[in-house]
Amino acid sequence: MTFIKPYLIRLSHCDPTGTVFYPNYFHIFNALVEDWFYEAIEIRFDEFLMSRGLALPTVRMEATFSKPTKMGETVDFWLTLSHVGRTSVRFTMGVDKEGEQRVRMNRIAVCTSQETREATVIPEDVREKMLEFMRE
Numbered sequence: 001m002t003f004i005k006p007y008l009i010r011l012s013h014c015d016p017t018g019t020v021f022y023p024n025y026f027h028i029f030n031a032l033v034e035d036w037f038y039e040a041i042e043i044r045f046d047e048f049l050m051s052r053g054l055a056l057p058t059v060r061m062e063a064t065f066s067k068p069t070k071m072g073e074t075v076d077f078w079l080t081l082s083h084v085g086r087t088s089v090r091f092t093m094g095v096d097k098e099g100e101q102r103v104r105m106n107r108i109a110v111c112t113s114q115e116t117r118e119a120t121v122i123p124e125d126v127r128e129k130m131l132e133f134m135r136e
Helices: 023-041 045-051 124-131
Strands: 003-008 058-065 074-084 088-097 100-110
Touching (some): 023 045, 023 074, 023 124
Antiparallel strands (some): 074 088, 088 100
């Protein structure tokens, strides 16, 4: 399954030429993961962080920028998972406009304890929901 979120590109995302400034993609991708938790995993991200004492820091990220995106465009930000392990998850995310690829990103995140800062097992209720988004 793929989680898709239409997103309007605003002035605040862009450089002086009206093109998305590339670091802002990472900010929006992070917001996409939070939205995915709220809307698809059905667990509030603040609960995952605060009540459960967990975190999901990024340990590896790579991106390919294929075509610029301009202010005023509405594009689809999406995510799927290519791996769900005991303690880590590999996201494949992208930005498309009417089927045209703009950005692709691969991100590996590790579930950690906020107390120990060590890797910890992804809670089973979260892992079960994550598995629904494994790329086929």
